[in-house]
Amino acid sequence: MSKLDQLSFVSRKIFAGKLRGERLSKRRGESVEFADYRNYVVGDDLRFLDWNIYARLEKLFLKLFLQEEDLHVNLLIDVSKSMDWGTPNKALYARRIAAAVAYIGLINFDRVSIFAYANGLQHELPGVRGRRMMFKVIEFLTRMEYDSVGDLPKATKQFAVRHPQTGILIVISDFFDKSGYEDGLRYLLSRPYDCYAMHVLSPDEIEPELAGDLRLTDIEDDDSAEVTVSRALINRYKHNLQAYCTQLKEFCTRRGINYLFTSTEVPFDQILLSYFRNRGLVK
């Protein structure tokens, strides 16, 4: 926690918040950060005239300053059944990431909202601000249930419609959606979110250790696949997984969505302290 105290979010896109947070907004305001000039018109505050320019150009220009605004941090957490799987468990990992991210936002007086989705938005914790609201975050994350089939497009569509506010949007999911992830992520692009897609997989999914003649059962939709595990099959699965991740990354990258891939084996603090930092999400 003490490490997280030092972090704060950095959004690639400067957004206007409803309250003045600790973030400079591009909106022209009255902060000390010079932003731009404009011509003087009668009635402007003479204190913001730039006399140096008048001396050079004998024209009156008014200084403009950046407005400090609050940042919306939205966490969209996949609570489909497939997330409650793996060793270490993906759901637990996602909760930890979400809690850490929420904490960073809260201590920086950013507005943090958490949305749990599976077959659409299931639960939400609307914007909370301040360190003291951390308990609500923890309580919300703890009470999340993983008992539905995932439907990313439906969830993101709902989110985009109901919560058009801008800000940072972090989607934490395994993206194992049989209806595809493309439409779901496109909905997020309809809003100017600073969007991050965090792809979380467990080691069991990355390096499966299966053998023999098995009936693989999908825990979400009870779909089954009868396989005779062989080295060729394992290799083909890994190849497909790699391709899937690559395609997802390319899709995200092309559309300005920052793609982060992690395994639940990676310590979550490493995700925040180095992973997020390297990608410019926090500083």
Add this chain to the structure above:
Amino acid sequence: MNFLSPGAIAIAAGLTVPPLVALYFLKLKRESKPISSTLLWRKAVEDLRVNAPFQRLRGSLLLLLQLIILALGALALGMPMFQTVETHDDTQILLVDQSASMNVIEAGGRTRLEIAKEQAKRTIDNMGEGARAMVIAFCDRATVVSSFDTDKDALKKNIDSIEPTQSTSNLGEAMSLAEAYMQNMIIGRQGEPDVEIRSNAPPAAVTLFTDGRIQDADHVALEKFNLDKIHVVTIGTRADNVGIVAMAARRHYERPQFLEVTASVRNFGPKPVKLDAALYVENNLVDIQTLELAAGPAPDGDKKSSVGEAPAVPTAPDGSEMVVAFDDIEFEGQGLVEVVLRVDDALSADDRAWTIVPDPSRTRVLIVSDNAPFFQPFQEALKESPVDIVRMKPAEYEDAPDEDIADGARSLFDVVILDRHDTARLPQGNYMFWGCVPLVDGVSVDGTVDDELIFNWDETHPILRHVSVESLNVFKWLRLKLPKEAVSLIDGATSPVMAYWAHGASQYLIIAFSLITEDHGSYSLNTYWVANPDFVVFMNNAVEYLASAIATTGKKSITPGAPVSLPLPAGTKRATVIRPDSTQDKGLPAANQMLHYGRTRLVGEYRVEPGVPGNDAFTVNLFNSQESYVRPSAQVTLGSQIVKTEAGSVLVNEPAWPYFLLGLLAVLLLEWIIYNRRIFV
């Protein structure tokens, strides 16, 4: 490659392959494994199904390997063989020669008998499933080692039990045994008391394991056998052998304390030999002589004898046979005389010969005769012989106390000569009857003969040796009726004039005529022979022959396997025979104060305890050129037929099942690896 049990392959395959294939085509029971999503797994399976060649086979690789395992196992059960000999019938008879010549030590240190037993066991191994075999070992007698049996292990164990002997070979008895066992006998049927003998023997293949030195090969009857199914496996290659073929030990006629020992030594091998012949008396080395013998018969010297005769040993080339004589050997008393050839040759049984020289004691002769005229001719004839003569008149003989004429059941006298006195008082002994007969069953007199001539006699008999029977003329003689066992030595036209009969422990020499006849007090010669020197020779021969304890020559040697009868002291119930190998046969029962013993297949000296001094030992010697000529016969003739002969070893079926099992284990290991490591081709 052949399979001795092809049926087993079909059975094993039929029982295992269909269930295995069925299991694979039945839906496999799969373990259910929950995963987060089948999204990528389905795609992977579809990719493999589309891209992998032989996708059906890929899934069935384990099935293929298991089918291979089953196939290897089934083939192994079929008893595969890399090579098989010519197929034999289901019924086989194996005849194993265990005669003296089979003791030859061949290259490798094994005797011919050991090689023969190994070949016989190979033949057993080559038998097909369900085949049966019988094993007969033969030397001078034939023994059924194993009756028909299908158990190969039992047959081979019985073959191992065949012991070497130093006897001659008698194949005829073995073939007769085989023929007898081939016949099936049905003993009666319900309600029928008769025994029905049915001969429906299956055709049997006969294999003879021998070196070819079979004495009676020409007399073997083959009518009951299919000649095409008789097969001879000749054993052995060595031909070098020097052997003693005859031996005699004689006391000097005038100086009985000195011995004269002679031995006939012959080289049967292809190369000249120089060797030493040593003489031992009572195990003490007395003399050594060096012999140089020329080479024996050439390799192609095997000549077929005339039809009806045993295969002849080739005539000894000049210089290959010599008589070694040891003269003036001073030795008194009874003792063992042994001649030893110091030579390293193929057969050791004929390198030593033994004989027993008895005490130079005098022969005790009792003459039961009436008046002097009758008694005198005998006395005169024997006066130069080392005999002590006691005379009794017939009445004295009949009335004499038992102890005066017998020791228990045995006569006190070496020979009893009865002159015209029929008697039933005949303790065990040796008797010469002149003009009279023993009063025993089987012997009777049916009148006299006075109008016949003597026209036939056996001049080879020891009693008639050097006797000119043609000079014998007899006026009349008794018409004898004798048992069929009696041997006629001199024949008249209708009845024997002189006969020899070995009856139990006694010997009877029955002369049908007396020397002198009496008619109302007047005496006349019945034959002029009494005045002929031949009579003296005859009397000495007869006394010497009947006495058995031959005073001037060593005891007669018997051939291996021949039975012997020895007198025992009075009251002896059981006796012990000490054999040449120092083993003892104890507790042998006595019968009428005699010991009858037949385990004489070993050459050497045998002693009896307790025994009668002078008759308590005997020797067994090979003295058989047929056995000493150890060169294996390239051609064997049985009866009048030349049979197939195969030299060398019986081809053995080399089993291939170990290799099939090894292959099975290897494929099993591969299958295990594939199953566990998921390695697919």
